[in-house]
Amino acid sequence: MKKATQAEVDEACDALTRGYLNLRLKPNKDLLADLINKANGLNAASYTANTWAVVENEVIKAQAVLEDPEASEAEVKAAEKALTKAIEGLVAKPGNTVDTSTPVKPGDTTSVKTGDITNMIGALGLLASLTAIDCLKKKKYN
Template structure:
């Protein structure tokens, strides 16, 4: 009986020694998805190459069931730095040529600065108020 207990005990100790902490790869997976979802037209090709290289490394770590916590953390840090290092493409603003240029002192073309739409609302409210007041006075008499 003691031999069986010793055998089971030694198997339990071996299993305990072989246990490893499985790292949480959720953050790494989210970063990979974020990198894959980038609008590639908005960034320079050089910065995208760095991100692509880090995504490839991070994907290897993500798919490796034997990956350690340190490997996962290193991949997270490297991919985060690559994403933060993205360089946006320069934006060339387009010039709107449909609006005519107005020079100082030009009185032929005026700029519309006011809006008359609120006048109609206030006028109709005034008419309704006067009508309501007159109905109220008739009712009192």
């Protein structure tokens, strides 16, 4: 087994610390994708042109957020909220009836909140703390 020099230990500890600080949790975009799919599955002919135009505009914005790998949690939540509001604001054309009592389908996550990162943050904090302690121990013994 090769013994590491203090400089190598310090360098590894610094690299790990920099990596931890640069770590960014990616937001869960599943609900946004489901909302986009829901909007795309609606029939434009059933709704007034004005309310449909709002949905189309929000779908375009939401799609951009969905495809952006650097999108923040706040951007994802804002896109979800805006698209949900647009869908809820749809007005059926006179004479058209729109079924609003669609049953929940398997895999529909619109009523289930997912992507809670609380436990992940705690785990990463613990990992960082243990890494720092390990680095300090190695410095002490070398």
